[in-house]
Amino acid sequence: MRLQQSKEQLLDAYRQMKTIREFEERLHREIMTGEIAGFTHLYSGQEAVAVGVCQHLDSEDLIVSTHRGHGHCIAKGCDVIDMMAEIYGRQTGLGKGKGGSMHIADFDKGMLGANGVVGAGGPLAVGAALSAKLDGRGRVGICFAGEGSINQGAVFEAMNMAKVINAPAVFAIEINGYSEHTGASYSVGGIDIANRTAGFGLKTVETDGCDYHAVYDAMAELLDHARAGNGPCAAVFRTTRFFGHFEGDPQKYRARDEVKQHRLERDCLKTFRARVVPVCGISETELDAIDADVLALIDAAVDRARAAPATPIEEMEADVYVSYQQDQP
Amino acid sequence: MTVMTYREALNQVLHTEMARAPDIFVCGEDISGGAGGTSGEREASGGIFGVTAGLLPRFGADRVIDTPISENTIVGMAAGASLAGKRGIAEIMFADFITLALDQMMNQAAKFRYMSGGKATCPLVIRVPYGAGMNMGAQHSQSMYNIVTSVPGLKTVIPTNAADAKGLLTTAIRDDDPVVFFEHKAMYGRKYEVPDGEYLIPFGQASLLCEGDDATIIAMGRMVLFAQKSVAVLKEEGIDCDLIDLRTTSPMDEDTILDSVEKTGRVIVVDECTPRCSLASDIAGFIASHGFSSLKAPVGQVTSPHAPVPFARELERAFVPNPVSIAAAVRKVVSYQ
Numbered sequence: 121m122r123l124q125q126s127k128e129q130l131l132d133a134y135r136q137m138k139t140i141r142e143f144e145e146r147l148h149r150e151i152m153t154g155e156i157a158g159f160t161h162l163y164s165g166q167e168a169v170a171v172g173v174c175q176h177l178d179s180e181d182l183i184v185s186t187h188r189g190h191g192h193c194i195a196k197g198c199d200v201i202d203m204m205a206e207i208y209g210r211q212t213g214l215g216k217g218k219g220g221s222m223h224i225a226d227f228d229k230g231m232l233g234a235n236g237v238v239g240a241g242g243p244l245a246v247g248a249a250l251s252a253k254l255d256g257r258g259r260v261g262i263c264f265a266g267e268g269s270i271n272q273g274a275v276f277e278a279m280n281m282a283k284v285i286n287a288p289a290v291f292a293i294e295i296n297g298y299s300e301h302t303g304a305s306y307s308v309g310g311i312d313i314a315n316r317t318a319g320f321g322l323k324t325v326e327t328d329g330c331d332y333h334a335v336y337d338a339m340a341e342l343l344d345h346a347r348a349g350n351g352p353c354a355a356v357f358r359t360t361r362f363f364g365h366f367e368g369d370p371q372k373y374r375a376r377d378e379v380k381q382h383r384l385e386r387d388c389l390k391t392f393r394a395r396v397v398p399v400c401g402i403s404e405t406e407l408d409a410i411d412a413d414v415l416a417l418i419d420a421a422v423d424r425a426r427a428a429p430a431t432p433i434e435e436m437e438a439d440v441y442v443s444y445q446q447d448q449p
Numbered sequence: 450m451t452v453m454t455y456r457e458a459l460n461q462v463l464h465t466e467m468a469r470a471p472d473i474f475v476c477g478e479d480i481s482g483g484a485g486g487t488s489g490e491r492e493a494s495g496g497i498f499g500v501t502a503g504l505l506p507r508f509g510a511d512r513v514i515d516t517p518i519s520e521n522t523i524v525g526m527a528a529g530a531s532l533a534g535k536r537g538i539a540e541i542m543f544a545d546f547i548t549l550a551l552d553q554m555m556n557q558a559a560k561f562r563y564m565s566g567g568k569a570t571c572p573l574v575i576r577v578p579y580g581a582g583m584n585m586g587a588q589h590s591q592s593m594y595n596i597v598t599s600v601p602g603l604k605t606v607i608p609t610n611a612a613d614a615k616g617l618l619t620t621a622i623r624d625d626d627p628v629v630f631f632e633h634k635a636m637y638g639r640k641y642e643v644p645d646g647e648y649l650i651p652f653g654q655a656s657l658l659c660e661g662d663d664a665t666i667i668a669m670g671r672m673v674l675f676a677q678k679s680v681a682v683l684k685e686e687g688i689d690c691d692l693i694d695l696r697t698t699s700p701m702d703e704d705t706i707l708d709s710v711e712k713t714g715r716v717i718v719v720d721e722c723t724p725r726c727s728l729a730s731d732i733a734g735f736i737a738s739h740g741f742s743s744l745k746a747p748v749g750q751v752t753s754p755h756a757p758v759p760f761a762r763e764l765e766r767a768f769v770p771n772p773v774s775i776a777a778a779v780r781k782v783v784s785y786q
Contacts, residue, residue: 251533440563
């Protein structure tokens with residue numbers, strides 16, 4: 121049985137997913153121009169997970185993300201304009217251009233940061249959950265992870281620690297088929313990830329990560345459990361990645377039509393449209409209007425990032441410490 | 450003033466600060482000890498060095514967290530909670546084991562503030578018992594503070610006596626940046642006079658323990674105790690030394706170093722680390738770059754040798770710098786023409 125969601129909530133979820141999709145598709149094109157430096161890991165294809173999870177959260181709840189973090193940031197409420205500026209390495213970026221695509225964070229929004237180290241978010245998310253537990257207000261700490269991090273010792277430690285201290289932590293594990301360039305069927309020994317998380321005593325649900333409603337419903341159950349103080353949980357979401365590990369990855373490890381097939385059959389936006397129109401009182405026209413809004417927003421984000429000032433050199437040694445008493449001779 | 454051990458001074462600070470600020474928690478392996486044991490004794494050890502004794506009965510298991518043997522997550526959890534409004538104090542049982550937590554220390558805690566453009570604070574303290582001298586072998590005896598000192602975003606504190614331990618740990622807990630706090634294992638039982646009441650020592654202020662015009666000895670941690678013995682011997686020989694206890698190696702009190710070098714022109718750095726990329730080599734390089742015109746002799750470096758810490762008593766005794774080797778190094782620098 122599907123949980124009831126209001127029309128407004130469904131429209132908002134669609135807007136979030138569409139924003140992530142267009143943000144990433146636009147980045148894919150802009151990166152080819154050479155204007156954006158460094159590594160960028162795109163989230164297209166996985167939008168239903170970020171949004172299905174974050175629709176349950178407010179800014180008091182805390183999330184820790186991965187190097188494929190743009191979707192989590194947008195779903196948690198980070199400003200798209202400021203995010204784009206960060207990816208362009210500009211002064212107006214969320215981290216003044218000092219973090220970059222892999223390190224976007226917005227503490228006011230409860231987004232504790234994407235991460236360049238696979239699996240490092242596990243311990244941090246348990247810490248966020250510990251903070252929530254000590255405050256006793258029913259907040260949670262969410263760890264986004266993938267099949268890459270599920271092979272990292274840090275994540276095993278974190279899941280065990282969460283159970284030992286009974287932290288309101290939820291591990292949202294996105295199985296997109298690959299850890300970097302290596303298939304999960306090769307790299308995940310025993311392949312059954314839900315079995316692993318259950319083995320740590322985490323209440324575990326496995327579902328279709330390309331289906332927003334499935335993600336939303338699964339998280340509702342797990343978050344009730346965690347918020348009530350009943351301990352940590354894990355959700356295993358089967359999803360798909362529309363791009364390579366990073367932009368520029370030739371993806372020779374993927375069958376020629378794999379992505380084409382996924383875009384045709386496993387596109388969470390198409391699935392969402394097909395489900396909500398017209399039975400939820402939502403029309404194609406309303407969704408088309410959101411599409412137009414989103415495209416305009418992404419256009420503006422790119423334009424403003426391009427026009428934004430470079431981060432001044434004086435910033436290079438700023439923000440290392442809150443305070444540091446040392447003269448430079 | 451009250452006479453107490455280095456261990457008692459640290460323990461008193463943890464009690465006082467946790468009572469003062471409910472957002473402080475401590476976590477680590479066996480920090481109360483006994484959870485899950487068959488005796489039902491919950492406060493079985495208070496940490497293997499006794500520094501966290503009495504915290505559990507007073508502050509409860511939510512704030513005094515016995516952890517599994519998971520160093521990376523001990524630090525990472527404390528860092529994550531410290532990003533999210535708490536002040537975590539993590540204990541790594543032996544400094545050698547920070548290798549297991551270096552990702553969370555170097556790649557995470559040290560960099561949150563910078564990567565967020567100054568928005569994040571991570572008021573975290575990582576306490577690490579360190580050092581050789583107890584025949585604990587190559588994996589339980591290292592100094593490690595040279596590694597931590599090299600990391601932008603971390604602060605490094607090495608108190609030498611119980612008074613400094615009190616003043617510096619209080620400052621560390623109230624500091625808004627991640628601090629790694631090195632406690633020499635051989636110093637826990639030593640007694641000192643400790644100021645009563647609230648006592649804070651600012652970071653980046655070395656302590657000039659004695660003054661002399663002939664040479665400057667710069668030391669940190671347990672090496673300061675050995676250097677004090679050398680200074681007494683040298684004084685009888687007519688060699689008077691400035692002895693600088695750095696107290697914190699990041700930030701480092703560069704002014705006190707350069708002022709003394711300008712006065713004496715002859716310097717010895719004493720460091721328990723092995724020689725390559727050590728505090729000794731770092732400080733010698735600093736003086737060569739910034740105090741060269743004052744120097745009358747090459748900067749002497751007294752360190753452990755480039756080898757793992759040996760187990761056997763005779764070998765370990767010979768491994769660590771000692772008052773005799775320090776005094777010999779001072780004589781060599783003073784007699785340099």
